[in-house]
Amino acid sequence: MEFRYAEVIVDLPINEVDKPFTYLIPDQLREEIEIGYQVKVPFGHRQLSGYVIELKEEVESDSTKLKEIIKLKSSLQLFDRELLRLAKWIADYYQTYLITVLKSVIPSGDITQKTERIVRLNYSVPEIKQELAKLSKRAYKQREVLEYLIENQDQDLTSTALAEKVNTTSGTVRRLYEKDLIRYEEMEVRRDPVADIDFEPTTPFSLTTEQQKALNQIENLREAPESGTLLLKGVTGSGKTEVYLQAIAQVIDDGQDAIVLVPEISLTPQTVKRFKSRFGDQIAIYHSHLSNGERYDEWLRMKRGEAKVVVGARSAIFAPFSNLGLIIIDEEHETSYKQGDHPKYQARKVANKRAELTGAVTVLGTATPALESYYQVQQGNYQSVSLENRIDNRPLPPVEVIDMREELEAGHRSIFSRRLTAAIEDRLAKNEQIILFLNRRGFSTFVLCRECGFVLECPNCDVSLTYHADKTLLRCHYCDYQRKVPDICPECESRYIKYFGAGTQKVEQAIIEEFPTARVLRMDVDTTTRKGAHQRMLDRFRNNEADILLGTQMIAKGHDFPNITLVGVITADTALNFPDFRAAEHTFQLLTQVAGRTGRGDIVGEVVVQTYDPDHYSIQLAKEHDYETFYQQEIEARKELDYPPFTHLINLIIKHEKEVKVSKVANQLGGILNQQIRDRELNVELLGPIPAPLAKLRGKYRWQMILKGRDLDMMRKLNSYSLEALKKTVNLESTVISVDVDPIKML
Ligand SMILES: Nc1ncnc2c1ncn2[C@@H]1O[C@H](COP(=O)(O)OP(=O)(O)OP(=O)(O)O)[C@@H](O)[C@H]1O
Numbered sequence: 001m002e003f004r005y006a007e008v009i010v011d012l013p014i015n016e017v018d019k020p021f022t023y024l025i026p027d028q029l030r031e032e033i034e035i036g037y038q039v040k041v042p043f044g045h046r047q048l049s050g051y052v053i054e055l056k057e058e059v060e061s062d063s064t065k066l067k068e069i070i071k072l073k074s075s076l077q078l079f080d081r082e083l084l085r086l087a088k089w090i091a092d093y094y095q096t097y098l099i100t101v102l103k104s105v106i107p108s109g110d111i112t113q114k115t116e117r118i119v120r121l122n123y124s125v126p127e128i129k130q131e132l133a134k135l136s137k138r139a140y141k142q143r144e145v146l147e148y149l150i151e152n153q154d155q156d157l158t159s160t161a162l163a164e165k166v167n168t169t170s171g172t173v174r175r176l177y178e179k180d181l182i183r184y185e186e187m188e189v190r191r192d193p194v195a196d197i198d199f200e201p202t203t204p205f206s207l208t209t210e211q212q213k214a215l216n217q218i219e220n221l222r223e224a225p226e227s228g229t230l231l232l233k234g235v236t237g238s239g240k241t242e243v244y245l246q247a248i249a250q251v252i253d254d255g256q257d258a259i260v261l262v263p264e265i266s267l268t269p270q271t272v273k274r275f276k277s278r279f280g281d282q283i284a285i286y287h288s289h290l291s292n293g294e295r296y297d298e299w300l301r302m303k304r305g306e307a308k309v310v311v312g313a314r315s316a317i318f319a320p321f322s323n324l325g326l327i328i329i330d331e332e333h334e335t336s337y338k339q340g341d342h343p344k345y346q347a348r349k350v351a352n353k354r355a356e357l358t359g360a361v362t363v364l365g366t367a368t369p370a371l372e373s374y375y376q377v378q379q380g381n382y383q384s385v386s387l388e389n390r391i392d393n394r395p396l397p398p399v400e401v402i403d404m405r406e407e408l409e410a411g412h413r414s415i416f417s418r419r420l421t422a423a424i425e426d427r428l429a430k431n432e433q434i435i436l437f438l439n440r441r442g443f444s445t446f447v448l449c450r451e452c453g454f455v456l457e458c459p460n461c462d463v464s465l466t467y468h469a470d471k472t473l474l475r476c477h478y479c480d481y482q483r484k485v486p487d488i489c490p491e492c493e494s495r496y497i498k499y500f501g502a503g504t505q506k507v508e509q510a511i512i513e514e515f516p517t518a519r520v521l522r523m524d525v526d527t528t529t530r531k532g533a534h535q536r537m538l539d540r541f542r543n544n545e546a547d548i549l550l551g552t553q554m555i556a557k558g559h560d561f562p563n564i565t566l567v568g569v570i571t572a573d574t575a576l577n578f579p580d581f582r583a584a585e586h587t588f589q590l591l592t593q594v595a596g597r598t599g600r601g602d603i604v605g606e607v608v609v610q611t612y613d614p615d616h617y618s619i620q621l622a623k624e625h626d627y628e629t630f631y632q633q634e635i636e637a638r639k640e641l642d643y644p645p646f647t648h649l650i651n652l653i654i655k656h657e658k659e660v661k662v663s664k665v666a667n668q669l670g671g672i673l674n675q676q677i678r679d680r681e682l683n684v685e686l687l688g689p690i691p692a693p694l695a696k697l698r699g700k701y702r703w704q705m706i707l708k709g710r711d712l713d714m715m716r717k718l719n720s721y722s723l724e725a726l727k728k729t730v731n732l733e734s735t736v737i738s739v740d741v742d743p744i745k746m747l
């Protein structure tokens with residue numbers, strides 16, 4: 001059997017080329033070429049890079065017109081048939097280009113292996129020893145180098161490294177080369193993302209009854225012939241990670257591979273350590289903060305079967321394993337599992353699909369299941385198991401809710417309520433640690449004129465600029481536009497222009513003023529942009545170099561500090577005021593996660609939540625640690641309003657520099673969709689078109705519309721059909737229409 005033709009997806013994400021093109025395989029490549037190889041092909045007048053997705057013996061069309069593949073860009077299979085099937089499913093489900101998906105599946109950046117020149121002895125040891133005797137007395141450094149090489153033949157050293165070992169220069173090594181006593185050898189080197197961390201091997205804990213039950217259930221699912229999903233619902237600190245570790249051990253024993261997804265911000269050295277300490281080099285690490293080289297080398301270790309388990313962020317779901325047994329998604333409720341850029345896939349959903357294709361088992365771990373996931377349990381589609389108790393039966397911390405309106409009424413204007421102030425002072429006196437949590441980075445720090453109400457906004461985006469006290473600058477968090485804080489109001493020239501709201505910097509300032517002895521660490525995007533800064537801060541806090549850790553989302557999860565006995569939530573409301581039907585769910589999850597940071601040591605912890613909306617059920621039920629009731633209330637509300645999980649949404653965003661163009665295209669598309677829905681009596685609702693809540697972003701105006709319905713398949717067809725029809729009625733020019741299936745953010 002000989003394959004003479006290859007179907008290639010070219011690297012050009014536009015509608016017209018979103019299908020495979022057939023090319024002739026030149027004779028000299030026929031032996032080698034496979035699915036998943038990257039090739040260079042002629043395309044019109046250009047040459048493009050592309051990926052082989054099928055090989056054929058024959059073609060139906062006139063093969064004399066076909067062009068030849070120019071060359072292979074890599075002699076390496078970047079994806080196999082199974083990953084290709086998964087990629088096709090994603091392109092289909094999320095209505096995006098296959099090429100865009102494939103580029104997420106394969107390692108990004110250059111596919112180059114790093115090599116180094118290693119020094120080797122050029123003759124056998126006895127021969128070298130004879131040569132040693134002939135060396136002049138003055139060449140004692142050369143002698144030392146040779147002796148070192150004889151003793152340490154198992155070390156792979158570059159000439160610089162070797163010279164360092166015997167305290168000489170590489171000139172000495174070069175002279176040995178000139179004398180033909182050594183030679184150089186090119187050797188692959190591995191760029192190890194965690195080379196600088198020491199791992200003490202750990203042994204498995206003997207499991208608690210609850211943990212054992214969870215592990216057994218994973219095993220039962222693995223033994224079943226079909227793939228399946230288990231929701232592992234465990235309160236914070238209940239030992240979920242230990243269950244993952246022991247399940248993985250069994251997977252490795254069975255000669256299979258495992259994928260562990262954790263939210264990007266939980267990918268700290270502590271997390272990595274827990275896995276590496278148990279399984280050593282069998283663990284690969286994979287996330288976007290690695291260098292291209294590190295990522296590629298880790299990918300290669302998986303591909304070659306040297307690593308059996310990957311611990312990584314969202315994109316690790318595409319790990320190039322060929323014998324997948326288990327997928328674990330920790331903190332499965334985290335919204336960061338949904339990718340913000342195209343392809344806008346939800347890793348949880350992709351995991352289920354990949355498990356289905358391979359027969360693997362998916363474990364979703366969390367203290368606060370995503371409503372969608374718990375709904376699947378209720379529907380009987382997922383199994384579930386609970387860890388109700390913390391390890392050593394440590395109690396969950398009591399949560400006190402403070403009504404900030406009462407504070408104001410009592411004439412108390414500090415950021416910290418009287419209750420929280422007293423609690424902070426108490427911990428400082430006892431030398432115990434405190435976490436203060438703020439909902440969103442600088443979310444409400446904007447500059448407002450008290451005279452005329454003018455708010456300084458970004459000229460490119462429809463958002464207010466954020467104040468950064470340490471730089472006296474105002475910045476846009478979307479496009480990074482910057483300007484100085486004005487002295488007078490640009491609108492009415494009043495001098496009463498001031499910044500408002502409580503960003504992390506302002507809270508830090510207040511801490512310094514009200515608790516002058518406290519040592520504070522402020523952790524937000526501004527203080528952690530430099531590589532490793534995030535980790536250094538956590539280390540300092542762990543080493544008791546600070547009393548208070550102040551921060552945003554990034555301190556909410558995954559950190560295990562035994563000495564924290566107080567968690568203060570400065571304002572719980574910011575998430576509730578967000579225009580999103582998941583606002584209550586996110587608030588509940590966030591409060592539960594933050595509360596889970598305390599009381600993990602021997603001392604009981606306490607949580608103080610400040611809010612202007614104390615009776616809200618998400619706050620009240622988080623206080624009671626009552627997920628079940630929260631779920632019941634929230635699912636009722638979703639049902640009432642016909643929101644997911646009862647329906648699917650497709651969010652369509654139309655973007656262009658000119659506002660008239662955007663509104664015109666949006667209204668046209670809306671018209672076509674409505675016409676279709678009416679004519680074909682489709683059971684789907686169209687919301688909009690309207691200007692998006694974020695009406696301008698990076699210089700582009702934005703309109704949006706949302707399709708809402710139960711039958712996603714029908715909705716996708718309706719959408720594709722309407723987009724095609726739109727192109728026939730109006731010249732889109734450079735209008736961008738972005739499709740988001742099952743959206744998380746709807747701004
Ligand atoms: N069976 C066990 N016996 C003793 N200690 C255990 C056991 N299982 C876990 N631990 C320890 O208990 C602590 C909490 O466990 P772990 O971090 O796994 O909980 P978790 O549920 O993953 O927590 P979270 O989701 O809040 O981060 C850890 O320090 C862990 O080493």
Ligand SMILES: [Zn+2]
Binds near residue numbers: 459461479
């Ligand atoms: Zn901007």
Ligand SMILES: [Zn+2]
Binds near residue numbers: 449451452494
């Ligand atoms: Zn003004």
